[in-house]
Amino acid sequence: MENIYVNNNNTCELIKAQKGTIEFLMNYSLSLDIIEVHGMKFENNLN
Amino acid sequence: MEVFVDDSVLIKKYIDGDERALATLINRHNSRISGFIYSKVGNRNITEDIFQDTFIKVIKTLKRGAYSEEGKFLPWVMRIAHNLIIDHFRKTSRMPRFEGSDTFNIFTVVSDDKLDIESQLIKNQIDCDLNLLIEELPNDQKQVLIMRIYKDMSFKEISEITGVSINTALGRMRYALINLRKVIEKHNIALTM
Numbered sequence: 021m022e023n024i025y026v027n028n029n030n031t032c033e034l035i036k037a038q039k040g041t042i043e044f045l046m047n048y049s050l051s052l053d054i055i056e057v058h059g060m061k062f063e064n065n066l067n
Numbered sequence: 068m069e070v071f072v073d074d075s076v077l078i079k080k081y082i083d084g085d086e087r088a089l090a091t092l093i094n095r096h097n098s099r100i101s102g103f104i105y106s107k108v109g110n111r112n113i114t115e116d117i118f119q120d121t122f123i124k125v126i127k128t129l130k131r132g133a134y135s136e137e138g139k140f141l142p143w144v145m146r147i148a149h150n151l152i153i154d155h156f157r158k159t160s161r162m163p164r165f166e167g168s169d170t171f172n173i174f175t176v177v178s179d180d181k182l183d184i185e186s187q188l189i190k191n192q193i194d195c196d197l198n199l200l201i202e203e204l205p206n207d208q209k210q211v212l213i214m215r216i217y218k219d220m221s222f223k224e225i226s227e228i229t230g231v232s233i234n235t236a237l238g239r240m241r242y243a244l245i246n247l248r249k250v251i252e253k254h255n256i257a258l259t260m
Contacts (some may be wrong), residue, residue: 034102035102036101037093037118041115043091045089045123045126048123049089052130052168053130054130062147
């Protein structure tokens with residue numbers, strides 16, 4: 021019997037980074053501070 | 068009505084301190100970047116790791132003010148992800164990774180006989196307590212017990228060194244154990260793991 025594949029197009033799950041990963045990145049971004057001293061840039065992580 | 072804000076505008080906002088702009092950028096490109104990584108590595112967990120590392124680099128570059136490719140945000144992020152994917156394959160080819168299956172677990176073949184840290188701490192405590200108890204024994208019994216248990220000497224060797232008969236050495240060992248048990252029971256000491 022003929023399969024109608026177009027009816028099954030929702031079975032393909034989109035790959036996406038999880039919410040936890042995005043939250044981690046947002047927290048990382050908030051905590052990261054770049055300090056410039058004498059033309060040199062230093063990363064500072066303020067947890 | 069939601070207004071579409073261009074990537075370059077969001078980047079500028081983020082550099083100016085608006086953290087929500089970063090969330091918008093990540094969410095906007097999440098599936099494309101994740102899909103791209105997954106298409107190369109074929110593993111969800113590794114995809115997640117590379118995605119995270121990619122955006123850590125993005126965040127650092129933007130915060131350092133080193134980003135200059137305005138209007139080409141997505142290709143730039145893709146290039147970072149691509150480089151990290153190459154790094155990942157370099158690492159895995161240097162150190163091949165083995166993953167068990169439902170029917171085979173590598174730890175049934177490879178094992179570590181060492182005690183875990185908690186058991187090791189308990190064992191150390193027991194050894195320490197036992198040493199204190201042995202110190203309380205009369206010298207002749209203590210001597211035989213140490214030679215037998217800690218130095219793994221035979222009763223023949225013990226008798227030769229201490230200058231007593233084998234039977235005497237055996238008797239001293241027996242009394243040493245009886246006395247140890249008495250002290251342990253009297254003081255209700257637990258010497259088990």
